[in-house]
Amino acid sequence: MRTPSVRPFLTTRGLVPENQESPVHYIIPETTEPRFHFRRNHFAYPSLSPLSYWLQVEGHVENPLWFSLQDLLALPAVTVPALLECAGNKRGLFEPVVYGEQWEKGAISQGYWTGVPLKTLLEKAVVKEGAAEVVTIGMDRGKRPGTEGSVSFARSLPLEKATHEDTIIAYAYNDRSIPFKMGYPLRLIVPGWYAMASVKWLRQIRVSEESFTGPYQTEDYVCYPDKDSDEGAFPVTEIKLDSSILQPMQRAILPSGSHTIHGIAWSSTGVIARIYVSTDGGTSWSEAELDPEQVGYHWTRWSMEWLDVQPGNYTILSKAVDASGAAQPETAFWNRNGYGYNAVDRVEVKVEE
Numbered sequence: 001m002r003t004p005s006v007r008p009f010l011t012t013r014g015l016v017p018e019n020q021e022s023p024v025h026y027i028i029p030e031t032t033e034p035r036f037h038f039r040r041n042h043f044a045y046p047s048l049s050p051l052s053y054w055l056q057v058e059g060h061v062e063n064p065l066w067f068s069l070q071d072l073l074a075l076p077a078v079t080v081p082a083l084l085e086c087a088g089n090k091r092g093l094f095e096p097v098v099y100g101e102q103w104e105k106g107a108i109s110q111g112y113w114t115g116v117p118l119k120t121l122l123e124k125a126v127v128k129e130g131a132a133e134v135v136t137i138g139m140d141r142g143k144r145p146g147t148e149g150s151v152s153f154a155r156s157l158p159l160e161k162a163t164h165e166d167t168i169i170a171y172a173y174n175d176r177s178i179p180f181k182m183g184y185p186l187r188l189i190v191p192g193w194y195a196m197a198s199v200k201w202l203r204q205i206r207v208s209e210e211s212f213t214g215p216y217q218t219e220d221y222v223c224y225p226d227k228d229s230d231e232g233a234f235p236v237t238e239i240k241l242d243s244s245i246l247q248p249m250q251r252a253i254l255p256s257g258s259h260t261i262h263g264i265a266w267s268s269t270g271v272i273a274r275i276y277v278s279t280d281g282g283t284s285w286s287e288a289e290l291d292p293e294q295v296g297y298h299w300t301r302w303s304m305e306w307l308d309v310q311p312g313n314y315t316i317l318s319k320a321v322d323a324s325g326a327a328q329p330e331t332a333f334w335n336r337n338g339y340g341y342n343a344v345d346r347v348e349v350k351v352e353e
């Protein structure tokens with residue numbers, strides 16, 4: 001008889017548009033298979049036609065261009081190991097609570113993205129003097145809640161980030177064409193920034209002298225530190241230093257004896273210097289073992305053996321330290337829309353006889 005295979009599933013937060021969480025607690029390989037990749041959408045999926053396989057580069061350039069997939073495949077390619085993390089990852093942990101998708105720890109996934117540096121296309125189009133930003137526009141569109149008319153999902157990058165060597169127009173994920181839900185045929189990948197920047201189903205690139213004012217630039221993905229006013233608002237950009245305890249799980253009941261605590265840690269550069277774990281709610285900390293191989297912008301795995309544990313209630317914490325020596329904060333920086341939660345991670349477990 002065949003043993004039925006047991007596999008995790010995505011955790012559904014919404015279906016139209018589709019928003020689902022990756023089963024990160026049960027993903028062991030370095031890269032996330034597409035079926036386990038989290039999904040975050042603002043609209044229903046776009047319908048593709050062969051016409052939409054052309055990518056337009058226009059705006060403040062000498063030489064506006066259209067690129068076919070073949071054109072892109074003929075250009076020198078790079079592969080970038082990059083994680084995508086939704087800026088709302090862990091939003092459900094904010095106190096006071098905030099509105100929005102109540103993501104837990106699974107709005108994050110990673111793999112190898114292959115494509116052409118955006119810089120290469122901008123050089124071919126010859127950016128004119130005075131350009132400030134590069135606007136990238138997806139094929140999906142719809143009504144944004146609370147507003148009239150229909151808009152595209154569009155985002156801009158400052159010229160400096162747009163021309164960074166790792167910012168690419170990707171056509172492959174883990175050596176295959178990008179799966180449709182992940183942005184086929186072309187997706188912008190902006191390593192180091194929260195994933196709203198990595199525009200799926202890319203159709204147009206526009207070089208601009210002005211600051212882009214689309215709603216996903218100036219209303220959403222803006223940090224509003226004040227509950228009642230827009231005072232002190234600033235845009236969401238780089239991924240913050242963070243870590244997650246993946247096992248044991250929150251409120252698990254464990255037998256007494258020895259256990260392995262394991263998890264992941266990540267930062268905007270991918271570099272993690274150290275990770276500290278506490279099993280007594282932060283009274284004492286020990287350095288956990290970090291996977292010595294840190295790959296590109298991928299998360300780094302860590303683990304700690306928890307030996308001879310006696311019955312009782314325990315609070316396990318994890319705290320990552322990056323290359324500059326900065327550590328995760330004890331409490332996350334609260335903001336109205338709940339972006340960038342990165343407090344020291346916390347799991348409560350009960351150990352029985």
Ligand SMILES: Nc1nc2c(c(=O)[nH]1)N[C@H]1C(S)=C(S)[C@@H](COP(=O)(O)O)O[C@H]1N2
Pocket residue numbers: 037038039040041042043084085086087138139140153181182183195196197198199200201
């Ligand atoms: N065209 C388009 N690109 C998009 C989005 C979208 O709704 N439309 N959502 C963004 C956000 S907020 C996130 S977190 C990631 C999610 O990527 P995934 O669905 O491949 O996980 O895509 C980004 N790119």
Ligand SMILES: [Mo]
Pocket residue numbers: 040085086087088195196
């Ligand atoms: Mo997101």
